[in-house]
Amino acid sequence: MSTTTVLKPVSLQGARLPKWAPWGVAVTAVAVAVAAGLAFGLHSRVQWGLIAAVLFVLGTFALSAKVEGRRQAKDRVATSLVWVAFLLAVVPLLSLVWETAVRGVKVLDGYFLTHSMGVVADAEPGGGIYHAILGTAQQVGLATLIAAPVGVLTAIYLVEYGRGALARAVTFFVDVMTGIPSIVAGLFILSLMLMLDLQPFGFAGSLALAILMLPVVVRSTEEMLKLVPNELREASLALGVPRWRTILKVVLPTAVGGITTGVMLAIARIAGESAPVLLLVFGNNFINANPFEGAQASLPLYIYQQYINSAGSTAAYDRAWAAALTLIAFVMILNLVARGIARWKTPR
Amino acid sequence: MAKRIDVSGLSAFYGAHKAIEDISMTIEPRSVTAFIGPSGCGKSTFLRTLNRMHEVVPGGRVEGKVMLDDEDLYGPGIDPVSVRREVGMVFQRPNPFPTMSIYDNVAAGLRLNGSYKKSELDGVVEQSLRGANLWNEVKDRLNKPGSGLSGGQQQRLCIARATAVQPKVLLMDEPCSALDPISTLAIEDLIGELKEQYTIVIVTHNMQQAARVSDRTAFFNLEAIGRPGKLIEIDETERIFSNPSVQDTEDYISGRFG
Amino acid sequence: MDISTRKPQAGDDDTVSAGAATTPAPSDPGPDGKPAPTSGAPRTARGTTRRGDRVFLGLSRGSGILLLAVMAAIAVFLSYRAALAISKDQGNFLTTFEWDPNSTEPVFGIAVLAFGTVVSSVIAMVIAVPVAVAIALFLTHYAPRRLSGPIAYVVDLLAAVPSIVYGLWGALVLVPHMNGLFSWLNEYLGWTGLFSWQGGPARSMLTVGILLAIMILPVITNVSREVFRQVPKAHEEAALALGATRWEVIRMSVLPFGRSGVISASMLGLGRALGETMAVATVLSPTFDIQASLLDPGGGTFAQNIASKFGEANEQGRDALIASGLVLFVITLLVNGAARVIIARRKEYSGANA
Numbered sequence: 001m002s003t004t005t006v007l008k009p010v011s012l013q014g015a016r017l018p019k020w021a022p023w024g025v026a027v028t029a030v031a032v033a034v035a036a037g038l039a040f041g042l043h044s045r046v047q048w049g050l051i052a053a054v055l056f057v058l059g060t061f062a063l064s065a066k067v068e069g070r071r072q073a074k075d076r077v078a079t080s081l082v083w084v085a086f087l088l089a090v091v092p093l094l095s096l097v098w099e100t101a102v103r104g105v106k107v108l109d110g111y112f113l114t115h116s117m118g119v120v121a122d123a124e125p126g127g128g129i130y131h132a133i134l135g136t137a138q139q140v141g142l143a144t145l146i147a148a149p150v151g152v153l154t155a156i157y158l159v160e161y162g163r164g165a166l167a168r169a170v171t172f173f174v175d176v177m178t179g180i181p182s183i184v185a186g187l188f189i190l191s192l193m194l195m196l197d198l199q200p201f202g203f204a205g206s207l208a209l210a211i212l213m214l215p216v217v218v219r220s221t222e223e224m225l226k227l228v229p230n231e232l233r234e235a236s237l238a239l240g241v242p243r244w245r246t247i248l249k250v251v252l253p254t255a256v257g258g259i260t261t262g263v264m265l266a267i268a269r270i271a272g273e274s275a276p277v278l279l280l281v282f283g284n285n286f287i288n289a290n291p292f293e294g295a296q297a298s299l300p301l302y303i304y305q306q307y308i309n310s311a312g313s314t315a316a317y318d319r320a321w322a323a324a325l326t327l328i329a330f331v332m333i334l335n336l337v338a339r340g341i342a343r344w345k346t347p348r
Numbered sequence: 349m350a351k352r353i354d355v356s357g358l359s360a361f362y363g364a365h366k367a368i369e370d371i372s373m374t375i376e377p378r379s380v381t382a383f384i385g386p387s388g389c390g391k392s393t394f395l396r397t398l399n400r401m402h403e404v405v406p407g408g409r410v411e412g413k414v415m416l417d418d419e420d421l422y423g424p425g426i427d428p429v430s431v432r433r434e435v436g437m438v439f440q441r442p443n444p445f446p447t448m449s450i451y452d453n454v455a456a457g458l459r460l461n462g463s464y465k466k467s468e469l470d471g472v473v474e475q476s477l478r479g480a481n482l483w484n485e486v487k488d489r490l491n492k493p494g495s496g497l498s499g500g501q502q503q504r505l506c507i508a509r510a511t512a513v514q515p516k517v518l519l520m521d522e523p524c525s526a527l528d529p530i531s532t533l534a535i536e537d538l539i540g541e542l543k544e545q546y547t548i549v550i551v552t553h554n555m556q557q558a559a560r561v562s563d564r565t566a567f568f569n570l571e572a573i574g575r576p577g578k579l580i581e582i583d584e585t586e587r588i589f590s591n592p593s594v595q596d597t598e599d600y601i602s603g604r605f606g
Numbered sequence: 607m608d609i610s611t612r613k614p615q616a617g618d619d620d621t622v623s624a625g626a627a628t629t630p631a632p633s634d635p636g637p638d639g640k641p642a643p644t645s646g647a648p649r650t651a652r653g654t655t656r657r658g659d660r661v662f663l664g665l666s667r668g669s670g671i672l673l674l675a676v677m678a679a680i681a682v683f684l685s686y687r688a689a690l691a692i693s694k695d696q697g698n699f700l701t702t703f704e705w706d707p708n709s710t711e712p713v714f715g716i717a718v719l720a721f722g723t724v725v726s727s728v729i730a731m732v733i734a735v736p737v738a739v740a741i742a743l744f745l746t747h748y749a750p751r752r753l754s755g756p757i758a759y760v761v762d763l764l765a766a767v768p769s770i771v772y773g774l775w776g777a778l779v780l781v782p783h784m785n786g787l788f789s790w791l792n793e794y795l796g797w798t799g800l801f802s803w804q805g806g807p808a809r810s811m812l813t814v815g816i817l818l819a820i821m822i823l824p825v826i827t828n829v830s831r832e833v834f835r836q837v838p839k840a841h842e843e844a845a846l847a848l849g850a851t852r853w854e855v856i857r858m859s860v861l862p863f864g865r866s867g868v869i870s871a872s873m874l875g876l877g878r879a880l881g882e883t884m885a886v887a888t889v890l891s892p893t894f895d896i897q898a899s900l901l902d903p904g905g906g907t908f909a910q911n912i913a914s915k916f917g918e919a920n921e922q923g924r925d926a927l928i929a930s931g932l933v934l935f936v937i938t939l940l941v942n943g944a945a946r947v948i949i950a951r952r953k954e955y956s957g958a959n960a
Contacts, residue, residue, distance in 0.1 A: 012419050012430050047786055071429075071460070071851055078853035082748050085740030092820045093764055096775045153669035161663055162670070170670040173677045179942040180935065181881020183909045184684070187931040191683040194921060211676060218673075244662035265766075272768020275883035275909065279916055300770040304884055307774055317778065324771045335766050404846055406751055433849030443840035447862035456858060457848035506844070513848060 015067050022080070025063060029055035053084045097328075104325025107318045113326070116297075117285040122306070123313035129323050131287040132302035138291040139202050139281065139298060140271050143209035148263050150210075151217025158218070159225040160247055177215040185211040186276030193280070200282035202291030205298065208276035213266045220262025224255040257341050264338035268331045274300035299327050350377035350547040351417045351434075351516040353398060358412030359576070360390070360397050362405065367393045369576035371412070373566060375517075380539060380548045382558035382585065385568030386600065390577025391551050394568070395519050398549065399435035400428040416516065433461065436515035440522045442502030444494030444509070451490040453505055457513035472512055480508035481538050500531020507538065511546070518542060520550040524557065536561050555601060559589050567597045680935075688932045691925035699929065705894050705911065707926030708919060714926050716933055721896050722811065722905035723934070726886065727879040729815025729900070730822060735872050737819075738826035745827075746834040747856060758831060765824035773888035776817040777809075781889060784808035784816075788901050803901035809891035812900040814907075817885055822875035829874060833867030834860055866949045873945030877938050883909035908934035 033052035060080050065073035107125075115128035154174075158167055185208040193204060228251050236246040252259070277283075282295035283305050303323045310316030353375040360368045368390035375381045383391040396402040397410050400421060414421040421431050444453045454473045458464055464472075473490070477483040482504040486497070494505050503523060510518060520539070524532040539561045542548060552558050558565050566582035581594050592598050692699050694712050702715025741761070745754045785808055792803035841859035850858060886907050892914060893904035906914075912927045919927060 012416070012421070012426050012434060016425060016427060045786075047790060071854070072427075075851035075853040078856070079748060082740045082744045085737045086744045086749075089737050089741055089820075089823055092780070093823075095779060096764075096767065096772065096820075099775060099779050100771060150669045150672060153666040154673055157663075157666035157670045161666060166667070166670065170673060173674055175946075176939060176942070177673070177677060179877050179938050180680070181877075181883070181909060181938055183881060183883045183912050184680075184931050184935045184938075187912070187928050188680045188683060190924060191687040191928055194687065194924060195683075211680075214673060214676075242656050242659050244656075244658045247662065268766050272766075272770065274768070274770045275913060278884075278913055300768055300884070303770050303774055304888065307777065307888055320774055324774050327768055328771055331766050331768060332763060335763055399847065401843065401846060404843070429849050429851050431849075432847055437843075437847035439840060439843060439847075441840055443838070443844045445841060445844065445859060445862070456845075460848060460850055460854055509844075509848065 015069075016072075017064060017067055017076075021063065022060065022076075025059045026056055029053075029059055053088070056080060057084065100321060100324050100328055103318070103321035106322065108322040108325055112319075112322055116287045119285075122309045122316050123311065125315035125318075127285075127319065129299065129302055129319070129326065131284065132297040132299045132323065133326070134287060134289060135202060135281065135284070135291075135296035136271060136299040138289075139205045139209060139277065139296070140267060142203055142206035142291060143213055143270060144263070144267055146206065146210040147213035147217055147266070151214050151263075151266075152221050152259060154214075155218045155221035155225055156247060156252075158222055160243075160251070174215045174218050177211070178219070180211065181275075182208075182212055182273050183275040183279070185209075186279040189276070190279050200280055200295045201293050202281055202288075202296040204280040205277045205296070206291065208280055209270040209273060212273060212276070213270050216266040216269060217263055220265065221255075221259050224258030224262065225251060227258065228254045257344065261338040261342040264334050264341070268334040268338070271334070272300050272327060272331055274298070274304050277301045278304065299323055299330075303327065350545060352377045352415075353517065353547065353549075354413075354415040355398075356413045356415075358394070358397060358410065358414060360393050360402055361407075361409040361411075363407035363409075366576040368397075368568075369578055371579045373579060373582050375547060375549060376564065377547045378543055378545070379563040380543050380550060380561050381582075382562035382565045383549065383551045383568060384553075384555060384558050384565060384600075385577070385580075386570070387553075388573065388577070389568040389570045391566075391568045392521055393577070394579075395521055395549060395551050396437075398517070398519055399437055400431045401437065403428070433457075433513060434515055435517040435519060436510035436513065437519045438503070438506050438510055438521065438523050441526045442499055442506050444497075444502050444505050446493065446495045448494060449491045450486050450494045450497070450505060453494045454508050454512050456509060461513065476508040476512040477505075479511055479542070480504040481534065481541075482508055498531070500527050500534055503527060503531065503535060504538065507535075507542075511542070515546065517547040517549065520548065522551050522553060525553060532557070555589075559585060565589070567592070567594075567600065569596055569600070684928055684932045684935065687925045688929035691922065691929045694922065695926070703895060705915065705926075708923040712922060712926065716908070716930050718894050718896055719906055719908045719911050719930055720933070723880055723907040723909075723937070725811050725900070725905070726814045726818055726907055727876055729812060730818035730879045731872065731876055733816060733819035734822050734826055734875060735868075738823050738871070738875075739830055739868055741823070741827045742830035742834050743856060743860070745831050747852065747860070761824050761827050761831075765828055769821065769882060770884045770888075772817060772821050773885035776813070776885055776889040780817060781808050781813060784813050788812075791901060799898045800900055802899045806903050807891065808901070809889055809903045810899075810901050811890075811905050814886050814890050815900075817889055818879045818882055821882065821885060822878050825878060826868075826871045826875040829871030830864065830868050833864040833871070837863045870945050870949050873941055873948075876941055880938050880941065881909055881934060882907075883913050886910035887913040908937075 030052045032055055033048050036051055037048040057077055057080050061073050061077045064076045068076075112128040113133070114130050116131035117127040120127035154170065158170060161167075162170065188211070189204050189208045192198075193200075198204070232250055232254060233246055236250045237243065241249070277298045278301055281298055281301065283301050284295040284297045288294050288296045303320045306316045306320035306323065310320075355374070356372045358368070358371045359366060371394060383395065385391050393402060398414060398421075400410075402408045402410055410422060412422070416431075416434065420426070421435075444450075445456065448456065451473055454476050455469050458469060458472060474483060474487075477486065482501060485501060486505075489496075494502065497505060503526075507518075507523075524535050527535065536557065539548060539550065543563075550558075550561065562585045564582060565585040565588040567580045567588065568577050569580045570577040580596055581588070581592065583593070587593075588597060589601060592601065691707065691712075695702075695707075695714060696711050697704060697713040697715050699715050701717050702713060703718055705714045705718075706712060707714040745758050745761075749757065788803050788808050789805075791801040795801040796803065837860050841863060842855050845855040845858040887910045890906065890910055891903040892906040892910060894906065895904060897904050908930050912931055915923065915927060
């Protein structure tokens with residue numbers, strides 16, 4: 001078999017840039033960017049960073065193309081672009097966490113956590129978020145009481161019983177529900193309140209939050225139930241255990257870790273929702289411990305109102321940051337615990 | 349075209365774990381060399397050190413020398429990408445690119461290495477598919493996805509893809525283990541033809557296959573689980589299967605362990 | 607939808623009747639999941655089975671039906687209130703550049719809101735998708751393994767940061783930092799009109815777009831990373847063995863495999879961006895007009911407008927806001943539907959069986 005060779009000859013010896021080359025290019029790029037920034041009097045550090053990034057990518061390409069060839073050059077540019085993208089994205093996300101932490105600790109103390117705003121004027125220092133924490137806890141708690149059982153039962157229906165048109169419809173609409181913007185859920189409950197001529201109260205917010213929470217719970221529970229091996233169900237059924245006891249005693253206990261995780265992640269998600277709360281719960285500077293009557297406060301809503309009503313008062317901004325830090329801490333702890341449970345109790 | 353491989357003192361590691369230890373052997377050009385041995389003895393790992401695929405695995409590391417004619421694959425200034433271009437590989441499970449057509453699969457390697465005219469590409473694709481005994485079966489559906497072929501056809505497509513860039517050496521990692529007997533036979537016939545042009549190294553679990561297709565056979569073994577694998581002996585296939593010089597080899601071949 | 611393939615056979619529970627010898631198990635109880643006639647209809651088969659089973663099935667099916675009822679109610683009530691509002695609208699609901707629904711002669715339209723929503727989301731997507739894909743590739747293919755695990759975890763957590771915190775950060779940290787970029791854009795690209803800037807605070811569509819991009823970045827990254835991680839090793843090794851560089855491996859095997867996943871991830875992010883309320887409401891300084899410049903403050907989005915105008919709205923005004931919310935709802939439904947169609951089509955084509 002003689003072959004007509006159309007291939008260019010290859011050498012195993014590829015000229016390679018030394019290992020330190022990317023660092024060298026990076027340092028040079030930064031140096032040139034700083035020099036250019038100073039020379040042209042560019043004030044924004046962001047601008048310097050961008051110039052450095054562009055120089056780095058171009059420099060890498062030029063150098064590599066000259067020494068190593070176009071294919072290697074492309075590979076190196078891809079590598080540096082990926083790194084640059086990562087670093088660019090890290091900056092704002094780190095800044096978010098950092099700024100919240102630093103600005104948040106200013107007024108965050110025991111007093112802040114245990115007192116309400118009461119009669120403290122928006123622009124004045126003082127006051128706290130006790131009323132908001134209370135409101136959020138009640139609203140989220142009530143929403144969970146509605147959404148968790150309904151969601152878990154719906155998932156049980158889909159996995160253990162569901163077939164046919166009804167199950168397909170439910171599956172489809174769970175997907176649709178996942179995409180509902182939170183403000184739309186709020187508007188829905190608002191439309192009910194308009195018809196019944198109701199004033200804002202905590203439980204109305206809970207209903208909207210439950211709508212947002214429901215599809216998340218259904219999805220995660222469904223995933224977890226599907227992980228339970230069928231052999232377990234069959235073993236139980238073969239012992240003469242009725243289906244419902246099999247589900248309660250065998251299937252759910254096996255999946256309980258995952259389901260708990262899913263519910264907790266869903267709680268973390270709705271705890272930070274402010275849009276529906278704004279429409280339905282309205283906000284309140286005083287403590288209102290009754291979620292079924294009268295406007296309540298809520299932590300995310302508190303942050304928004306401190307920001308928007310304060311007309312630039314530092315005291316209000318400080319309170320907003322402190323509340324934001326509290327909220328983030330709550331959400332993160334919930335996330336961490338939920339993930340811990342998931343790792344500890346996954347059905348295998 | 350085909351080149352000789354000379355391995356000396358080669359060890360391979362996964363992180364801290366030593367997978368194979370101190371292997372030296374010569375692999376002759378234009379012949380088929382088979383690697384046999386029990387599971388976990390490091391024959392696949394060794395195969396992957398021959399085209400520097402081993403270091404793709406996180407923590408993968410190699411010590412020793414692999415000479416391809418007179419170039420050390422692990423020498424300074426050697427580009428692993430060019431090594432893999434020179435030493436092609438066929439895997440255990442057929443793995444055509446699922447989103448590419450049959451034609452594009454075969455042409456994939458060429459397109460990486462520069463731009464070719466359509467007519468040149470057409471020529472190489474046809475030649476490679478003919479070389480893989482696949483041309484007659486697919487010539488009417490070159491633009492269909494490669495994943496639509498049967499397992500045996502897919503594996504031959506992968507062989508065509510590997511030979512399209514005209515490597516000097518072709519490594520085969522249990523190429524028939526996922527195939528039915530008829531497809532296996534087709535691949536074995538193909539290996540017999542390909543050795544006219546290439547240096548072929550094949551890892552196999554199937555000793556009959558080693559006896560059928562190879563000229564020389566290397567037997568690998570490990571002392572215990574967790575210990576590195578070693579080369580026990582390498583010799584003419586006939587001798588290994590009739591009168592091996594090491595007792596372990598005979599035990600393995602006669603089915604007393606492994 | 608592979609639910610049906612994983613579940614026990616229908617009637618498993620009936621084949622072994624626990625101590626209920628007097629009620630012989632029916633030979634064909636019919637599939638459990640068939641929407642049961644809720645009343646009246648003869649159900650001799652079911653009627654004789656255990657009470658516990660009936661109650662439990664009833665509860666779980668009832669939950670499913672409740673969910674459907676809620677969805678139906680959302681559609682019906684929003685449409686009803688929206689219809690009330692639109693019937694009183696003196697302007698054209700789709701084209702009017704005004705939002706004055708509270709007076710006795712209400713005039714309002716969604717043109718400005720639709721424009722602003724689309725523009726801010728498009729900016730967000732243009733920034734976020736490439737960066738998110740790059741980060742996902744970074745985590746799966748570039749970062750040292752010791753780094754990529756923790757970073758992925760942190761990105762996961764960032765996806766859970768409440769939007770109001772992003773809003774606060776955007777308004778108080780991001781906005782002041784945009785001035786440099788804005789004056790630079792204005793200086794060099796101002797002639798395009800898109801990037802002209804009169805020097806007001808940077809509470810504009812571009813800032814909103816950037817903030818939205820930062821917000822949806824973790825979401826898109828997470829999903830894309832999952833998809834890239836699932837690329838079969840065999841495909842990547844096939845490319846490597848042909849002598850492909852790392853980037854070529856990604857081009858040949860990772861990106862084609864992950865494309866539909868990235869699209870669905872992006873759509874998920876787009877859905878978030880379209881419906882985002884608080885972050886936009888805190889950052890944007892809204893006006894009710896459409897302007898060419900992305901840098902000058904102004905414009906508005908559906909969700910932001912609802913949050914901002916809600917406080918001053920009377921019942922009629924709230925209905926008008928509900929009408930605009932309905933439009934937002936329909937848009938997000940269309941986006942999600944489109945994502946699903948794209949994914950379904952890609953699946954058919956790739957037919958990956960390796």
